[in-house]
Amino acid sequence: MLLRIIAIFLCTGLVSIQAADSVSQTTIGKDSSLSAGAQALRAGDFETGLDLTLGGLNSPLSPRKRASALSNVCAGYLGTRQFSEALEACDKALALNDQNWRVYNNRALALLGVGRIADARVDLEKGLTLNPDALTLAKVARLIAEQMRERVMTAGLTGEDR
Secondary structure, three states: OHHHHHHHHHHOOOOOOOOHHHHOHHHHOOOOHHHHHHHHHHOOOHHHHHHHHHHHOOOOOOHHHHHHHHHHHHHHHHHOOOHHHHHHHHHHHHHHOOOOHHHHHHHHHHHHHOOOHHHHHHHHHHHHHHOOOOHHHHHHHHHHHHHHHHHHHHHHHHOOOO
C-alpha cells in the first residue's frame, strides 16, 4: 500500500525537484546535464533524469549546487523506488546543505519507503521549520499520518500492541 501511495505522489509531483534556475547551464558552466536531468525528473522520466544528474555530478560544482543535484538524485531514486539509494543521496545532500526543505521532503518519502515512519516525521518537521507554507510538505504530513494510523490499526489487528 505504501509503495502505491508513494508512486501516486511521485506522479503528482510530490517529490521536490530543484528549480531549473538552481542548476541551469548559466550557473553550472558548460555542463548542462544537471539542468536537463532536472527537466527529465520534473517530466516524470526518472531513469533519464537520474542518469543525467549523476553524470552532471562529475562536473566541478559549488557545495550548494552539488547539494541541489544530490537532492535531485534522491528524487530520481524515489521515482525508481530505490529507497535506500534515495536515502544515501539525501544524506549526502544534507551533509552539504542542511537548509534545503526539498531534501527533507524527499528524505521523508524515502524513509517512508523503507518503513521508518517516525524518522520520516522528524524530517517533515525539519522541512516545515524551513518552509512552513510548502504545500508539498503538507501533503507528506498527511501521508505520514495515514501511515501511522495504518500501522496502529495493523498492530491492533495482529495483537502486537499487547
